[in-house]
Amino acid sequence: MASTLPTLAIPGQRLAPVSSYAAGPGTHVQNANIYASIAGPVLVNPASSKTAKSTLSVSRSPLRKAAPAASPSAPKSTAPGPSKPRYNTLPAVDSIVLARVTRVQKRQATVSILVVLDESASNNKSGPQPTTTTTTPTGGSSDNDNIEAILSSAANPENHSNSDELRFQALIRKEDVRAVEKDRVVMDEMFRVGDIVRGTVISLGDQSFYYLTTARNDLGVVMARSEAGNMMFPVSWKEMRDPVTGAAELRKVARPF
Amino acid sequence: MTDRRRINGPPSGTRPAVFASSLKSASGAATERPRRHRQPNELRKIFLKTGLIPSASGSAYLEYEPSASLAAARSSPQSLIPPSSALKLACTVHGPKPLPRSATFSPNLVLTTHVKYAPFAARQRKGHIRDASERDLGVHLETALRGVIVAERWPKSGLDITITILEAEDDRWWGDAPDSHDAPWGMMNVLAGCITAASAAIADARIDCLDLVAGGVAAIVSDDAAAEEGNSSTPKLMLDTDPAEHKSILSACVVAYMPARDEITEIWLKGDHSKASLGVDDSSLGHEALIDGAVNAARGAHTVLVEAVRESAERYAGLSNSDS
Numbered sequence: 001m002a003s004t005l006p007t008l009a010i011p012g013q014r015l016a017p018v019s020s021y022a023a024g025p026g027t028h029v030q031n032a033n034i035y036a037s038i039a040g041p042v043l044v045n046p047a048s049s050k051t052a053k054s055t056l057s058v059s060r061s062p063l064r065k066a067a068p069a070a071s072p073s074a075p076k077s078t079a080p081g082p083s084k085p086r087y088n089t090l091p092a093v094d095s096i097v098l099a100r101v102t103r104v105q106k107r108q109a110t111v112s113i114l115v116v117l118d119e120s121a122s123n124n125k126s127g128p129q130p131t132t133t134t135t136t137p138t139g140g141s142s143d144n145d146n147i148e149a150i151l152s153s154a155a156n157p158e159n160h161s162n163s164d165e166l167r168f169q170a171l172i173r174k175e176d177v178r179a180v181e182k183d184r185v186v187m188d189e190m191f192r193v194g195d196i197v198r199g200t201v202i203s204l205g206d207q208s209f210y211y212l213t214t215a216r217n218d219l220g221v222v223m224a225r226s227e228a229g230n231m232m233f234p235v236s237w238k239e240m241r242d243p244v245t246g247a248a249e250l251r252k253v254a255r256p257f
Numbered sequence: 258m259t260d261r262r263r264i265n266g267p268p269s270g271t272r273p274a275v276f277a278s279s280l281k282s283a284s285g286a287a288t289e290r291p292r293r294h295r296q297p298n299e300l301r302k303i304f305l306k307t308g309l310i311p312s313a314s315g316s317a318y319l320e321y322e323p324s325a326s327l328a329a330a331r332s333s334p335q336s337l338i339p340p341s342s343a344l345k346l347a348c349t350v351h352g353p354k355p356l357p358r359s360a361t362f363s364p365n366l367v368l369t370t371h372v373k374y375a376p377f378a379a380r381q382r383k384g385h386i387r388d389a390s391e392r393d394l395g396v397h398l399e400t401a402l403r404g405v406i407v408a409e410r411w412p413k414s415g416l417d418i419t420i421t422i423l424e425a426e427d428d429r430w431w432g433d434a435p436d437s438h439d440a441p442w443g444m445m446n447v448l449a450g451c452i453t454a455a456s457a458a459i460a461d462a463r464i465d466c467l468d469l470v471a472g473g474v475a476a477i478v479s480d481d482a483a484a485e486e487g488n489s490s491t492p493k494l495m496l497d498t499d500p501a502e503h504k505s506i507l508s509a510c511v512v513a514y515m516p517a518r519d520e521i522t523e524i525w526l527k528g529d530h531s532k533a534s535l536g537v538d539d540s541s542l543g544h545e546a547l548i549d550g551a552v553n554a555a556r557g558a559h560t561v562l563v564e565a566v567r568e569s570a571e572r573y574a575g576l577s578n579s580d581s
Contacts, residue, residue: 008567008570008571008574009570010460010469010563010566010567010570011460011465011466011467011468011469011566012466012467012468012469012515012516012517012518013517014517026465028407028465028467030467030518035467035468035517037407037465037466037467038460038463038464038465038466039460039461039463039566039567039569039570039573040463040570040573040574041570041574060463090353090411090412090413090414166354166355167355168355168413168414169355204412204413206362207356207360207361207362207363207413208355208356208358210413
């Protein structure tokens with residue numbers, strides 16, 4: 001049955017009956033058959049247990065290696081690391097996002113979502129993390145050039161104004177900043193405009209804003225510039241330091257990996 | 258703000274009126290209506306390519322093969338006026354992107370369609386503001402696409418589909434005087450092209466769809482050689498009609514059709530063929546026959562669409578090979 005699967009699917013193409021596979025992302029089910037919803041390479045994720053069915057999905061992102069996904073064993077060998085299909089482009093509840101702070105108010109901070117990180121990569125901490133919280137934006141050994149390009153352009157103050165309308169907006173409320181001492185949070189000491197924040201989505205929110213939280217050790221500011229304009233490095237969970245002037249500034253810092 | 262003190266020219270460009278009766282080509286013969294050289298069930302060739310506009314998340318460009326008379330006129334022009342026109346249009350898809358601040362919460366994808374003729378697209382110049390026919394086309398296109406897109410997979414986001422028509426189909430042969438059963442037949446061809454191109458662009462943007470929806474046109478025409486011989490004209494069903502090639506189109510139909518599920522998401526029937534003298538085969542010229550013809554035309558367009566989308570997917574996958 002695996003041999004009948006096409007390598008490349010186009011929308012409306014019948015892939016397999018529901019009895020042999022489970023429908024994954026990029027597919028839909030009609031009349032007990034799985035059909036492709038988007039154009040792209042067909043992937044088979046092997047079942048986790050003997051009783052469950054393998055999941056059939058159509059990848060939205062280009063694969064690094066053009067894995068011949070026709071046989072269920074092939075994706076298994078290429079699954080870890082860079083060949084993993086990466087992002088759905090929409091934030092969903094529990095997805096980890098990188099966002100840039102656009103406004104800090106007394107009760108909340110407004111951020112604009114730059115990129116939605118892969119859920120499976122964020123769940124297993126052993127895997128190569130897409131961002132490493134080093135002090136320089138270029139030093140991060142991210143597994144994907146795209147993130148690096150997005151982040152380095154976002155950290156550049158000249159790019160701050162233009163494309164915010166096209167990005168999804170989100171709020172970090174004061175009580176969602178950290179897990180302890182929630183009532184002592186002062187937003188000015190947590191975020192500054194221009195910081196890059198790693199957060200997780202807690203709600204799709206209202207018509208205009210998603211809601212993010214940073215109330216975890218691995219969430220918070222990952223990149224920030226000091227008042228002098230230099231990239232800072234983290235020194236503790238609430239402090240970052242400028243390598244040139246040596247001045248310390250307060251932030252809700254994400255744990256570096 | 259008009260200038261009342263001077264006599265201004267018209268705000269848009271104009272063309273001098275040309276009277277068909279007085280028009281002679283260089284050789285002295287009167288210009289002739291272009292004739293259909295295709296079989297009744299033969300479609301024009303379609304050129305469709307995706308991903309030509311890099312700044313858009315998805316895009317497509319569609320072009321119909323020029324008719325034989327137009328191709329001949331291009332190589333050796335008899336007159337300054339081209340005998341017919343061939344459809345050319347570009348479609349861009351922007352999104353999914355956040356909804357504007359003022360919009361209310363939507364758990365689904367919000368689809369917006371804009372169809373705009375370039376000022377030079379038709380024989381009559383179009384203004385820069387969308388007129389009623391362009392808005393009408395936009396609404397038709399939106400209904401055609403709304404049934405195809407899996408909207409609930411994209412909450413809180415919007416999708417903008419913009420179509421620019423670079424060359425439109427004629428509504429009739431330019432030499433004909435407008436008459437009573439004149440209708441925007443060319444618009445129906447344009448809509449079919451818009452549906453096909455938008456479908457390719459949506460697939461190129463990787464928005465979830467149920468199927469690739471294709472547009473097709475069929476028409477019942479009553480102007481054949483038989484009519485010129487003096488017989489009572491026998492209405493005939495033709496697929497993918499070029500309105501310039503036919504003296505009188507009785508009725509026409511455009512559908513948006515999903516071949517994989519055999520469903521129609523949009524249908525637009527126009528005209529009246531009740532006054533056509535229907536012979537013994539009148540059952541074959543009913544509305545069903547017209548719709549079936551349009552569906553067959555859509556099936557033909559779908560084969561082109563499949564190839565264009567497959568090429569888009571291959572390019573997408575191949576691109577990742579080259580840069581890794």
